Amino acid sequence: MDFFFQQLSNGLTVGGIYALIALGYTMVYGVMKLINFAHGELFALGAYIGYSLLVTMNLGGRLGPPMAIALTIIMVASLVALAGHLLERAAYRPLSHSDRLSAVVSALGASIFLQNAIMIKWGAQYRAYGADLLPNVIVNLFGQNVPLIRILVFLFAVVVMTALYAFIHRTKLGLAIRAAAIDQGAAKLMGVDVRRVIAVVFIIGPALGGLAGLLVGLYYGQINFIMGQLYGLKAFTAAIIGGIGNIPGAMIGGLLLGLIEALGAAYVSVAWKDALTFVVLILILVFRPTGLLPERVAEKL
Amino acid sequence: MLELIDLKVSYGGVEAIHGLSLTVKQGELVAILGANGAGKTTTLMAISGLVRPKSGAIYFKKERLDTLRSHEVVQRGIAQVPEGRRVFGPMTVEENLKLGAFSKKRWSEKTYKKVMDLFPRLEERKVQMAGTLSGGEQQMLAIGRALMAEPSVLLLDEPSLGLAPLLVKSIFQAIADINSSGVTIILVEQNARAALKLASRGYVLDVGRLVIVDSAPNLLNNPVVTDAYLGAKST
Numbered sequence: 001m002d003f004f005f006q007q008l009s010n011g012l013t014v015g016g017i018y019a020l021i022a023l024g025y026t027m028v029y030g031v032m033k034l035i036n037f038a039h040g041e042l043f044a045l046g047a048y049i050g051y052s053l054l055v056t057m058n059l060g061g062r063l064g065p066p067m068a069i070a071l072t073i074i075m076v077a078s079l080v081a082l083a084g085h086l087l088e089r090a091a092y093r094p095l096s097h098s099d100r101l102s103a104v105v106s107a108l109g110a111s112i113f114l115q116n117a118i119m120i121k122w123g124a125q126y127r128a129y130g131a132d133l134l135p136n137v138i139v140n141l142f143g144q145n146v147p148l149i150r151i152l153v154f155l156f157a158v159v160v161m162t163a164l165y166a167f168i169h170r171t172k173l174g175l176a177i178r179a180a181a182i183d184q185g186a187a188k189l190m191g192v193d194v195r196r197v198i199a200v201v202f203i204i205g206p207a208l209g210g211l212a213g214l215l216v217g218l219y220y221g222q223i224n225f226i227m228g229q230l231y232g233l234k235a236f237t238a239a240i241i242g243g244i245g246n247i248p249g250a251m252i253g254g255l256l257l258g259l260i261e262a263l264g265a266a267y268v269s270v271a272w273k274d275a276l277t278f279v280v281l282i283l284i285l286v287f288r289p290t291g292l293l294p295e296r297v298a299e300k301l
Numbered sequence: 302m303l304e305l306i307d308l309k310v311s312y313g314g315v316e317a318i319h320g321l322s323l324t325v326k327q328g329e330l331v332a333i334l335g336a337n338g339a340g341k342t343t344t345l346m347a348i349s350g351l352v353r354p355k356s357g358a359i360y361f362k363k364e365r366l367d368t369l370r371s372h373e374v375v376q377r378g379i380a381q382v383p384e385g386r387r388v389f390g391p392m393t394v395e396e397n398l399k400l401g402a403f404s405k406k407r408w409s410e411k412t413y414k415k416v417m418d419l420f421p422r423l424e425e426r427k428v429q430m431a432g433t434l435s436g437g438e439q440q441m442l443a444i445g446r447a448l449m450a451e452p453s454v455l456l457l458d459e460p461s462l463g464l465a466p467l468l469v470k471s472i473f474q475a476i477a478d479i480n481s482s483g484v485t486i487i488l489v490e491q492n493a494r495a496a497l498k499l500a501s502r503g504y505v506l507d508v509g510r511l512v513i514v515d516s517a518p519n520l521l522n523n524p525v526v527t528d529a530y531l532g533a534k535s536t
Binding site for chain 2: 172194
């Protein structure tokens, strides 16, 4: 039971991170019907910006950990959002009237470019976040000992996702995003500036992905420049599990994938952890390509 | 009020409209008639800014329209009810209406009431997903949604398509009411007879060319038109 609970809490934490990244894939796909292959690299960029702020600039030492992390969260979200926006302007907008395939190739190119840019800027070796940033506290939850950081990371992911959900469903801009995801042409006829919607999606998605990168740095303590590939692929799987283009689906898919991975690693084999993810991806694509969520819930964004 | 001057539109390399000129006066209800592929929908899409004309110009109240983007056209007061209704199926009726009012700074309860008076059925279906409505109700929603933008010009693309005759009658009645409340209307229809009964004038297009412009009564009595589009001799 104790062992199981540890896996469960770990799975939910990792799942929360997957869900944050998956939201970026799903939002962009929802509106543009394009897989932003560079999204994993934006996630890695978030991890590295966090590294620069917390380790290189030693914000933790100067401001104290709580202030430093709060500031880092804001900086990472805004800088990665900016990077996402520039990416959209440079790699996607000029191709908005071209074939879908051109945009896909452009996305792959942007991904390779970003990954190499990160390597040149920060180096090819692993980088370590300081261990002293978050207090290494174990708290007692339902009679089980759980590291505080797990709870914090998970709660942070849930709060961000709830805020996003409220934004999409309660605001005028959110309504426009949903409309553009359903029928771009009809949305234009309603007076929605679809170009602006795309810009917004390319700001929110990368911001969430960047934050996920920061969380990985804080949770695992180390990052490397190709981390975007594996996390990107896993989060993409999470988005597919929930039904790509579907926001609640990405959240549920992320959490589910985190749990599958953690429990699979614990009860099947650690070595098969990543393979398990892609077995799930293949199974979903074969048996339920529209995702696990029922159609009615899957109202695209 | 609205003027198209020698408009040419092409998709890829294929020209769909070969130089169309058209004028609509304030408060008028003008019908655009023609068979499939005549360029009727393309004309409306060009006005709404969803397709860019290759040459020619569109003016609205002396302002050049064809260089504006689609949301700017809506802001000028030109709303469209597109072919096939294109309501947002996974959204509620109310959300669809909210999107209709998207170009407005704020939601107008007065306009909403007007739309509900016109189509009381929508009020009953307010919280229902638009995709679950019947074809007729979806058409009402599509028109109501466009009216939420408080347009001065309403572009209607085949509002009778796929509807039972009784419903067609009530939709056309609603269109007549909207027009008499002061909204200028361009009505694209295959159902030419019904359209010409409402319209004051009609334009007849054939494969991207204007063939006839005349008053509605004259068109109804023009043998060329009755043969080709009103199904007098054959269908």
